[in-house]
Structure formats: structure tokens, C-alpha cells
Amino acid sequence: MQATIIAVGTELLLGEVVNSNAAWLSVQLAQLGVDVYHHATVGDNPARIGVVVDEAISRFSQTEHSGLGVLLLSGGLGPTPDDLTVQTLADHFQTPMMLDTESEAVIKAMFIARGQPMAPSNIKQALRPVDAQVLPNPLGTAPGIIWSVNQKKTITGHTVPPLIIITFPGVPSELKAMWPKASQYLQDKLLTSGQKPQVLVSRTLHFFGIGESMLASQLNDVMTSDGPVTVAPYVGRAQVRLRLATKSPSQQAAKALLDNVESIINQRVGNFMIGNDDVPPELFLPHTVGQLLTQKGLAVAVAESCTGGLISSRLTDVAGSSAYVRLNVVTYSNKAKIQLLNVAPDLLTQHGAVSQPVAIAMAQGVASLARGDGYTVGLSITGIAGPDGGTVDKPVGTAYIALSGLTPEPIVHEVLVSPKNPRTEMKFWFSQYALFYLLQYLRTYSH
């Protein structure tokens, strides 16, 4: 089985939107053992969509790997006149459309739940080729279709080889929510077609506090080994990733191979590992921190300045975080630091708001504010996120992170992030450092 992914949308060709759907779908298909040889992007134009579909079909027929072709399309399922994907496909394969009454009911119910009137144009979204089935969209009004097409004549005169067409909306969260049903359909087809899939299984380990080249030098033998598991490094957003991948007839056998390599890596650089594949990348640190807090029966209270609430928000991205997050504060102004966290005004005058002593006082202050609500670790950060506010001594990108509660004296870290980062990236780096130091603190000390 091989697939081509076609993204439909003029906004992609204008560069206004980056086509992240193709990459996401490719990862899912690889996990099923489906080969992806092509991605294509085309505008909201029926003739050009038709050409791209024909090209994909022609490549399926030519290719060295025969078997079923799968055409995944994203985008162009909306209610407006330039949303043309399904109608274009129906026309191309000379198949009439019909109203899917179930889809119609779902769409109507969605508008009722939102308390909004339904525009007449939304009915269009309930249309499907007569012999296609609906792929429901749990998050929006644009359902997709799953359509098994073959032996039909296209409008351009070709006879269609065995082909499955699946459509998704362009909104990534909707596409992702619709994938499980599409995936199940493809897995069933793989089984019934008797193709023994070789499963590609991969796992990504995430690191912080260690650079790509240092990681590579510590793991040189693992990364250049001729064994069944390939290990490759990538630089991600404020973290480095190692991708472990292997092909195997079964998930189980692949998992054992990956486990083995992961344990070697863990022995060498486990201290910098902040998570593995089971949660989205940006949840790694909050997730791992949350597990440790739960294990140790601790809560955390955060006092933020330069991150403005981001650390708190990331901690609470984890389901069940209310078990260890009760109270956090964002004290941007000096007045708030004094009133709420009991920071001594003298410290602010003598050392400035961005300083080690103030960070320490903030961590102690927020822990004591939360006292009585479980045993609480205090975490604070004060720094300069920019673009203004830097000085020669403390340039933009400087921050102090303090931790208290598990050590006789609070621990404070100085951090310097490249001032070239835009403000939101700077805040993200700061939050990564704060959560990483919190993780180290929880790994090292106990109550």
C-alpha cells in the first residue's frame, strides 16, 4: 500500500499557512507501514486539483511497489464557494453527489449547541459521492469522506486502478481528531488485502540542557551502529530530540528493540532526558514534573515575573494537574512582589527586581502563600524577556530561577538565553529552564 498526500488551499501556495498536515499524516502512515512517496499542494481550482489527482494515480500505476493506492486530501471542505474538494473529486470520477442525512443532522445539531443559526451554505458540507462513506468530524462542521474507487472512468478518460480516497479538513486539530477512524479503515484494508505490513516504529526522546553535538559525541557508537535501530538527532523548539526507529513485522518486536537502545541512552545521558513519545513535545517537561510531584506527594507553587504565567499554564496543560497545582501568582510589578509575596522593598532597591535575592524571596514567598494546602515546593523566576529593559550587566535574556522547600537553603540558577529570540520564544526558553531545574530539584531532593 502506498499513499500520496494532497493539500488543497490557495493559502498554502501563497505561503500564508505552512503545510504541517502532510508531515503529521506521513508519520501516522509510516506507523501503519504505508509508504508515502509524494506530497503535493494545489490551489482551490477544480481543473488543477483534477490534474494533481491524475498525476498521483498515474504514479501509483507506474511504481515498483504495486498494490492499493491511497490518496489523502486535506483542505477545501468548508461551506464557502471556494471549498471544492469533494465536488471536484465526484466530478473527476464521474459520480453523482447526494445529501448524507446523518451528516446533515450532525451539522444542524452542532449549530444548535453553539446557539448560532446555520447558514444555508453549510448544507453543502453534508454532500458526498453516492458510493462514498462519511468520515465524521467530531470537532467541526466539515466531515470527510472515505471512498473506495476503482474501475471507474475519470473525466480525463483514465480507468481508475484500485484506489482509496480519504478527505480531511485543513484545520489540523480536526484532521487529527478524524484520523483514528481513517486509520482503522486502512488497517482493515491492509489485513484483508493480505499484505504483510512491515511496521515502522519510532520513538522520540527529548533532551534539554545538552547540545546536539555533545549528545552525538556521547552516543557516537549508538548513532553509527549497523544494528536494527537507527538513531538520529534533531534540533527542536528549545530542546534536542533523538529519533529511534526500526522496521519489524510486529509492534511488539519493534518495541523490544527500541527499549534496548533507549536503556543504553538513558544510562549515559538520562539526566538530560525530559520525556519520550507518549505526550506532545511541549508537554514533556510539565508531564515528567507532574509525575514526580505525584510520586513524592508534593505540590508546587509558582511566582512568575518575566514568563507572565506561562510556567503555570504549561504545568496545568497536564490533565489531573489540580492535584499538585493550587495557587500561582504573576507579579509583574514591584508593588505586587512586595504586597503579595512579601519581598522586602530593600532587596528590590539594592539588587533590582531581576536578581538572585529577589528570585529567592519570591520562591519563599509563594511557597508560604500556598502553605497549608499540602507540602509545597516554591518555584520562582524573574528576568528580562525583552525586547527592551536590558542593561550592560543584565542583558535581555537574563533570568534568575529559584527553588525552595526541599533544601535547607533555596537554590538559585542564573540563565542567559540568546537575546535574538523574539519575546514569545524567550518566554518559552525561560519556562523550559524553570521546569527543567524544577525537574532536577525533584529528582535530587525529597521532603
Added chain:
Amino acid sequence: MQATIIAVGTELLLGEVVNSNAAWLSVQLAQLGVDVYHHATVGDNPARIGVVVDEAISRFSQTEHSGLGVLLLSGGLGPTPDDLTVQTLADHFQTPMMLDTESEAVIKAMFIARGQPMAPSNIKQALRPVDAQVLPNPLGTAPGIIWSVNQKKTITGHTVPPLIIITFPGVPSELKAMWPKASQYLQDKLLTSGQKPQVLVSRTLHFFGIGESMLASQLNDVMTSDGPVTVAPYVGRAQVRLRLATKSPSQQAAKALLDNVESIINQRVGNFMIGNDDVPPELFLPHTVGQLLTQKGLAVAVAESCTGGLISSRLTDVAGSSAYVRLNVVTYSNKAKIQLLNVAPDLLTQHGAVSQPVAIAMAQGVASLARGDGYTVGLSITGIAGPDGGTVDKPVGTAYIALSGLTPEPIVHEVLVSPKNPRTEMKFWFSQYALFYLLQYLRTYSH
């Protein structure tokens, strides 16, 4: 002049890397007035690269807009055996390769500067088709080529129409550093070919609180007009966008056309408009709210429960937000709501933490906590982000948002977000609603 962008790299087809180069190049080409009708991605495989090149050439010949075709390729210029782009192109157009001695010298000098020995494989990067010119790479060892091909016979037997081929490495920073020379070459070609460049100028308006179809029905005449400005809707992350675009001989003329259409849209649905193109999408609400607070000389204080700090963090994503953000709190536990915000315990017992009265008490509580630090609007949210914690009366996705300070009595909104959203998306929707209602409050009332 029209272009196709081809990305070469198996890592793209495996979904390990998102193809951001295609979007970036598309924006640059649109600014030159070059139409981009297709993006394609193909693996490191000569036969498949050849097929994709042939498809692009065939589309150039078929298209309604005749003229010069431009083929931009990214990726596959490295030193390893799977880097095949230039050799494949030379073979495809039956042209011998030669060593470019200038490129060779540059690559050697780069290794000397790095204090590293040059691997013999790097010499490969200095090869180019005999009649191509080198596109220098100021940041790395992989130069590109600029190659004007026509009337040649391809290996597949086609005669090549007028065609420019430009290659770039896949590393985005290198591609961007090489673009100015490539752009100059294309501009010169546009001038000498006598094609008057038409600049494509676009602008995106962002909306919240109004659906795509409702927006379309309010603006039907504008969106279906045959005028010089096209208006198309897109659904983004918890917002709807309208893209205005026009082609014109000058930036100035285009801007006037767009201004005119924007003012019509503003009259009809301006109440739901949360920003335009100048800041990244997720900054729209924080940015617009920040402008209004500054104009009106107000500050805001936020008390968050279910959003866990996200509203505060988004408000502080805007540079200069310390002028109107001084103090925010995240009160996840009831105890924190009582102690810090002075919420009456009776309210929590009688109505529950997720209720209108508690939202009101939280907004009033945080405003009074911030009092004395400038005149402060209180904003609060309490809700159920899920996946657990929902009840029949108050399902996951329910939230109450209260505003106080500018009205005799606080105003409270009930919000219901689809419970199918994952937790982080739910939090984002909640934060969009909170910032949107804050914006409406600031637009409607003054101190």
C-alpha cells in the same frame, strides 16, 4: 512567469521535518508577482525526482498563463550519497557536469576556517551542469545552481520549454541567505522578458465570535464581487480569518484597494474583528486588548482557574505589557480562591467553584488585590477544561467569565466549548473567549 516548488528529502515524506521552505519561498515569489500553482515533495530517489520534474514541466506547458516556468528545488545538495538533486537534474536534461573551481575554493576555505579537515565527499558539492551558474551559499558548503534550460531534450524524450531551474539546500537559514541573489536573477528576467510585474499584496483580518458561514453571509457581495480585490475566508485556531488580496502594478495602489474593502468589512462586522496582519495570529487579541488598555489608561488584573495562567501569559506576550499588567493570580484550589481573592466560602458551597457568582467574586477579588496600582479592570474565569470533572449540568467545556471595574455591576458570560477538544485546545478556546469579552468590555465601557 509561474513557479513550482519541489522539496527533495525522504525525511519530509516520513514527516520528520515540516516543509516550511515551500511556504517561505511562496511568500517571496508572490512579492515578485510570480504565480505559484504547485508544491511537490519527493524522496531522495533519482527516478521519482525525474517524474516530478516532468510533471511540473508538463503543467507549465498546459497552463492558461503562458510564459517562463520557474522550478525551485530545495534539499538534496549535501555531501552524502543520498544527496542527488543536481546530478539527477543534469542527467534528466542530458547535460554533463563539471567541477566549479570557484565553488571548490570556497568550500575548502570554509573547512579551513572551521579548523576541520574536508571529507573527499564534499568535492561533489562543487559540481554543476556545464551551462549552469553557481548560486553561492554564504552559510554552508552546499551552493545551489541557477540554470536556464530550454530546447534541450530530456531523458524521457520531452523538449524543454523556456525554463529556469534554481536549487537550494534544505536548511532554511541557508536557503534564506541565498534567496536575494536568486530573487535578483528572477527580477532581471521579468524585466527583460517584458512582462510587467504585477505585485500581489494581501492582508488578513482576524475574527472571533462569528462563524465562517455567518461571516460569509454578511459579506456575500464583497466575497463574490468581480472587483480587483478577492476576499476569502479561512478557519484558523479558534478564529476565522478573511484574506484580502489584490494584484496591482504598485504596492501603494494595492494598499489603497485593500484599505477600501477593509473599511466596508469593518462597518459590517468590525465588532468581531480582533486584529489584522501586523502581528502573528495568536497575538491578535492580546495586542488589540493592550492597545485599548493603553489608550484608556487602564490596567487589567486576571484571576484564572481553568486556564491555569494562559490568559496572563498571552497578555504578556505583547512587548510593553508591563504598562498594564501588574498582578495576576491562578487560583486552582478553593482554598486559594478564598484566601487570596476573598471569595466567600458560602458561594463555593452553594454554587460550586464553576459558577457565575464565583466568577464575579473572583473578578472583584483580583481587582481589589491589584488596587492602588493604577485603575484596574478585573477579569476572571472559572471552568472545566477536562478531560474529567464534568457533570450533567456543567459538562466539560463550560466556563464563566466575569468582568468588573467599568460597569456598576460586574458582567458575566457563560461559555460552552466542545468537550471533544483536547485539554490544551480547550484552554486556548477559553482564553480566546476571555480576551474577546475583555475586548468587548473595553470597547463598550470607559472609566
